[in-house]
Amino acid sequence: MARTAKQRTDIQIAICGSAGDGTIAAGDILKQAMAKAGYNVIAFDVYPPEIRGFGKCIARARITSEQVYSLKSESDCLISLNDSHAIPHVSEVCKFGTVIYEDTPVSTVGEGAHVSSHLSPAHLPYGVAFREISERITSSARSRNIVAVGYLAGLYDMPAEVFHEVISGKFAGKSKELADSVGAAFDAGFQTGVDTFRLHFDRIGASGGKGKQTDLVMMSGNAAVVRGCLDAGIDAFFGYPITPATTIMEMLAREMPKHSGRLLQTEDEISAIAATIGAGYTGARAATATSGPGLALMTEMMGLGAMAEVPAVAFVSQRGGPSTGMPTKTEQSDLNLAVFGVAGDGQRIVLAPTNVEGCYKCAGKAFEMAEAFQTPVIVLLDLYLSNRYEAVQLPSKNPFAENCSKTPRKNASPAEYNRYKLTSDGVSPRAIPGETGRMHTVTGLEHDERGRPSDQPRIHEAMSVKRHQKLLPALKHPGVTISKRFGDKGVVDVGVLGWGSTFGEILEAMIEARKEGIRCSAMKVVMLSPLPVGPVKAFLDDCNEVLVPELNYEAQFASLVTGATGRPVHRLNRVRGTPMSVGEILDQIRQLVGHSGKIAAE
Amino acid sequence: MANTEHYVVIGNGVAGSEAARHLRQRDSDSRITMVSAGKLLSINRYELPKIFSSSADWRDFLLHPPEYYDEQKISVRRNTWVSHVDPTNKLLMLHHREPLSYSKLLIASGGGRYIPESLNQFKNLIAKFGTYEEAKSVCDALPRRGHMVMLGGDMIGLDLARSLVRNGYKVTVIGEDHLFWPHRVEAEQRQKFVAVLQDMGICVRTDVAITSIQRGDRNRPDRRIILDNNEVIDADVILSFCGLMPSLAFMAGAGVDIERGVLVNPQLRSTDKNIWAAGDVCQIWSPEENQYRFYYGWKNVKKMGRIAAFNMTGADESIDTVQNEKLVTTKSGEIDSPFWQYG
Numbered sequence: 001m002a003r004t005a006k007q008r009t010d011i012q013i014a015i016c017g018s019a020g021d022g023t024i025a026a027g028d029i030l031k032q033a034m035a036k037a038g039y040n041v042i043a044f045d046v047y048p049p050e051i052r053g054f055g056k057c058i059a060r061a062r063i064t065s066e067q068v069y070s071l072k073s074e075s076d077c078l079i080s081l082n083d084s085h086a087i088p089h090v091s092e093v094c095k096f097g098t099v100i101y102e103d104t105p106v107s108t109v110g111e112g113a114h115v116s117s118h119l120s121p122a123h124l125p126y127g128v129a130f131r132e133i134s135e136r137i138t139s140s141a142r143s144r145n146i147v148a149v150g151y152l153a154g155l156y157d158m159p160a161e162v163f164h165e166v167i168s169g170k171f172a173g174k175s176k177e178l179a180d181s182v183g184a185a186f187d188a189g190f191q192t193g194v195d196t197f198r199l200h201f202d203r204i205g206a207s208g209g210k211g212k213q214t215d216l217v218m219m220s221g222n223a224a225v226v227r228g229c230l231d232a233g234i235d236a237f238f239g240y241p242i243t244p245a246t247t248i249m250e251m252l253a254r255e256m257p258k259h260s261g262r263l264l265q266t267e268d269e270i271s272a273i274a275a276t277i278g279a280g281y282t283g284a285r286a287a288t289a290t291s292g293p294g295l296a297l298m299t300e301m302m303g304l305g306a307m308a309e310v311p312a313v314a315f316v317s318q319r320g321g322p323s324t325g326m327p328t329k330t331e332q333s334d335l336n337l338a339v340f341g342v343a344g345d346g347q348r349i350v351l352a353p354t355n356v357e358g359c360y361k362c363a364g365k366a367f368e369m370a371e372a373f374q375t376p377v378i379v380l381l382d383l384y385l386s387n388r389y390e391a392v393q394l395p396s397k398n399p400f401a402e403n404c405s406k407t408p409r410k411n412a413s414p415a416e417y418n419r420y421k422l423t424s425d426g427v428s429p430r431a432i433p434g435e436t437g438r439m440h441t442v443t444g445l446e447h448d449e450r451g452r453p454s455d456q457p458r459i460h461e462a463m464s465v466k467r468h469q470k471l472l473p474a475l476k477h478p479g480v481t482i483s484k485r486f487g488d489k490g491v492v493d494v495g496v497l498g499w500g501s502t503f504g505e506i507l508e509a510m511i512e513a514r515k516e517g518i519r520c521s522a523m524k525v526v527m528l529s530p531l532p533v534g535p536v537k538a539f540l541d542d543c544n545e546v547l548v549p550e551l552n553y554e555a556q557f558a559s560l561v562t563g564a565t566g567r568p569v570h571r572l573n574r575v576r577g578t579p580m581s582v583g584e585i586l587d588q589i590r591q592l593v594g595h596s597g598k599i600a601a602e
Numbered sequence: 603m604a605n606t607e608h609y610v611v612i613g614n615g616v617a618g619s620e621a622a623r624h625l626r627q628r629d630s631d632s633r634i635t636m637v638s639a640g641k642l643l644s645i646n647r648y649e650l651p652k653i654f655s656s657s658a659d660w661r662d663f664l665l666h667p668p669e670y671y672d673e674q675k676i677s678v679r680r681n682t683w684v685s686h687v688d689p690t691n692k693l694l695m696l697h698h699r700e701p702l703s704y705s706k707l708l709i710a711s712g713g714g715r716y717i718p719e720s721l722n723q724f725k726n727l728i729a730k731f732g733t734y735e736e737a738k739s740v741c742d743a744l745p746r747r748g749h750m751v752m753l754g755g756d757m758i759g760l761d762l763a764r765s766l767v768r769n770g771y772k773v774t775v776i777g778e779d780h781l782f783w784p785h786r787v788e789a790e791q792r793q794k795f796v797a798v799l800q801d802m803g804i805c806v807r808t809d810v811a812i813t814s815i816q817r818g819d820r821n822r823p824d825r826r827i828i829l830d831n832n833e834v835i836d837a838d839v840i841l842s843f844c845g846l847m848p849s850l851a852f853m854a855g856a857g858v859d860i861e862r863g864v865l866v867n868p869q870l871r872s873t874d875k876n877i878w879a880a881g882d883v884c885q886i887w888s889p890e891e892n893q894y895r896f897y898y899g900w901k902n903v904k905k906m907g908r909i910a911a912f913n914m915t916g917a918d919e920s921i922d923t924v925q926n927e928k929l930v931t932t933k934s935g936e937i938d939s940p941f942w943q944y945g
């Protein structure tokens with residue numbers, strides 16, 4: 001049945017397998033194809049850091065005809081490529097959702113070890129001979145994943161052509177034989193899906209309503225960061241691998257040589273940040289990428305960057321902590337470390353994008369800000385955002401400025417040049433080492449305007465003011481969202497304040513609450529340091545109750561907001577390693593409406 | 603003492619689901635697993651002809667909502683075929699190579715359509731009507747006022763035929779051998795009942811036999827039937843209603859006595875002390891007739907499900923092997939049969 005324009009599509013597919021089953025590749029083909037067909041796609045992959053043959057991989061993709069902002073807590077369809085991994089996720093399939101699984105295991109399985117024995121009565125089972133079909137068509141079982149994607153596409157009326165395009169693109173560099181055989185595996189799966197009697201009620205028709213898209217790109221948060229870096233003209237990158245930031249370095253390692261950039265894998269995170277600051281000192285646009293444990297090691301150098309006023313960018317993708325914590329689970333518990341983790345009053349800029357497009361913008365703008373305000377800039381991501389895929393439309397014109405440095409006046413005499421000159425906006429003209437007549441001292445010690453060490457009270461006070469004041473104009477930096485309010489205007493029953501990856505779920509919950517007649521709005525805060533206190537206060541003024549959902553135990557953002565504004569907020573904290581569910585936020589909103597006006601400061 | 607009984611029921615038709623319901627009522631702690639080849643939870647098969655007169659989907663045919671199974675702690679393995687039974691080890695082997703152990707087993711796997719030997723070569727051109735999926739496919743294939751040809755005309759088929767003619771479709775029944783099955787209608791009575799069918803608007807052809815079935819030509823109905831008098835009948839859909847064949851392939855080599863169905867005593871126990879059978883799959887010993895025989899129809903099958911459950915949980919009840927099985931005409935001149943009494 002063809003989809004009519006008015007039908008709303010909102011289907012979430014989860015593919016679950018073991019590392020080596022091609023789960024992520026299958027999910028990748030699905031999301032690329034659906035984006036090409038004009039659907040909105042949000043996807044999130046979870047995979048283990050381990051080698052092939054171990055560990056669980058899940059690729060989730062939410063395919064919608066209308067804009068949505070997060071994944072759903074329940075999927076409409078689960079494909080099992082490995083039953084032992086998929087079984088715990090069967091309960092995440094919604095009522096009358098489908099479970100697609102291998103019907104011809106290669107050998108006997110234990111009693112209760114087949115996924116079909118774990119379906120709830122409300123699930124719809126589709127057993128398929130993935131392995132047999134793959135072997136019949138390609139003489140190997142390796143294309144089971146492609147047969148599965150084909151089956152899914154056939155079963156849900158998805159357009160085969162877009163899959164063909166994606167598959168040809170993906171295998172373009174490989175042998176024609178391989179590309180043909182993968183295409184044939186897809187077709188065989190597709191036909192099997194088409195021939196299957198459908199009991200489910202959802203369809204994903206030929207087009208998502210936006211028509212066939214050529215300018216929409218499916219990319220992950222980390223891939224968007226990389227695009228942002230490249231478009232901003234990154235010169236140098238230094239890093240040490242750590243989940244979930246590693247792919248930033250991997251992608252840059254492929255791309256930077258093509259753009260005359262340099263990338264070095266250092267021996268640890270301390271060297272990585274030291275080299276980044278060193279490169280920044282020489283005028284290069286330099287960055288590093290790490291996770292919470294790496295940032296912990298970088299704090300000392302971050303202080304040097306603040307004190308010596310050197311531009312540097314650090315992408316920090318959070319995961320479950322503290323310490324080595326939960327490397328493959330998401331969390332938002334490094335806010336305090338990112339904002340406050342430094343010896344002394346070493347404020348820097350911290351940006352936390354809320355979606356994939358935001359990752360691109362914040363990445364590029366971070367270089368501009370680092371230069372313009374002569375400071376380290378942390379772009380705070382998390383695993384859910386780093387690995388989440390969205391269909392984004394990148395600007396056709398490069399939106400990032402090439403050079404934002406405040407340089408010394410050309411004809412100023414050497415005697416006049418003060419590297420740390422106290423200016424009205426706090427930003428001193430910055431000379432690059434090697435510039436004739438711009439000799440100056442750079443040190444981690446407190447210093448005077450020329451950079452000479454000094455511990456005079458007057459100087460320390462003036463310099464402290466300077467280092468903080470100069471960051472405030474960042475709140476008005478052009479071309480980047482610092483904070484933004486959505487939903488109802490004016491006074492509302494409940495306002496939901498959020499940051500980072502959780503904001504997608506917040507938006508969805510707010511939209512649902514409004515449908516229920518609750519006056520509700522949501523505000524995202526992208527710049528965490530310096531905090532846009534004015535807009536946040538104005539938002540709080542409008543809200544009878546304020547809810548702050550975040551993925552940490554200590555309510556780090558809620559405390560930041562309460563500290564900065566002196567206003568009470570309701571906290572909603574979860575630390576399960578998974579994204580917060582829309583339902584949980586919505587429930588809290590409903591409760592707050594019931595309680596409106598009765599809750600005191602927590 | 604903890605109850606470790608695991609009752610496994612093969613089949614979620616009337617017999618199987620009725621048995622599971624009573625097993626739970628009589629034994630609240632045991633494990634109960636129903637295994638069904640179909641993808642759906644138990645549906646009301648007797649209402650399937652309604653598919654032609656309403657836009658209902660499969661949810662409207664469910665015997666119980668999904669929540670019922672959770673509440674009753676009855677696990678339902680759907681889309682799952684039993685491929686072999688090993689009574690020695692009390693184990694079923696499922697088609698996807700998973701073993702399933704039981705302590706007591708009920709076979710309630712029903713029967714599939716029977717196609718007479720002479721027509722078997724055309725079986726791919728003959729549609730099925732046993733499950734919701736099959737019924738829906740037939741419904742989709744049949745155009746408005748389309749023509750359905752029925753081979754045989756057993757009571758299941760005639761039930762469908764009467765609701766099709768009521769909904770404006772054309773129905774032709776061909777063949778004499780299985781007409782009114784499982785009723786045994788005497789020759790002198792037969793003409794009377796055929797006339798009643800014709801009055802109901804069903805065309806009955808007992809005078810001809812089928813020589814071949816072909817695909818229809820382009821722009822013609824999908825099927826062509828060539829009769830032994832060279833007459834050609836065009837049909838949109840052909841169905842076979844020539845009685846049922848018990849679904850028992852998985853019992854081959856199990857060592858349990860089988861003739862056409864699983865042989866059971868009036869308490870529905872098979873020759874294996876841990877295995878019972880109920881519904882269309884079993885042949886029950888009739889002391890009155892001194893033979894094993896089938897007892898069809900909703901009422902019988904439902905009763906069998908209950909009795910099997912009772913006896914599996916320690917009771918000693920027997921099925922009533924003497925029954926009124928007469929085909930009759932109603933005051934309004936229509937056919938009626940105890941076989942059609944349902945609800």
Ligand SMILES: Cc1cc2nc3c(=O)[nH]c(=O)nc-3n(C[C@H](O)[C@H](O)[C@H](O)COP(=O)(O)OP(=O)(O)OC[C@H]3O[C@@H](n4cnc5c(N)ncnc54)[C@H](O)[C@@H]3O)c2cc1C
Pocket residue numbers: 612613614615616617618637638639640647648650682683684685710711712713731732733758761849852880881882883898899900901903940941942943944
């Ligand atoms: C379309 C139709 C209409 C009917 N209408 C009437 C009517 O109006 N009145 C009347 O009295 N009778 C009617 N009947 C006959 C009636 O269906 C049967 O007498 C009764 O339903 C049989 O019930 P059952 O539980 O024995 O088997 P079924 O209802 O046939 O159920 C058999 C079950 O066994 C499962 N099964 C079979 N093989 C396997 C295997 N290897 N592994 C796992 N599971 C398996 C099947 O999936 C199914 O769930 C009708 C039959 C059909 C087909």
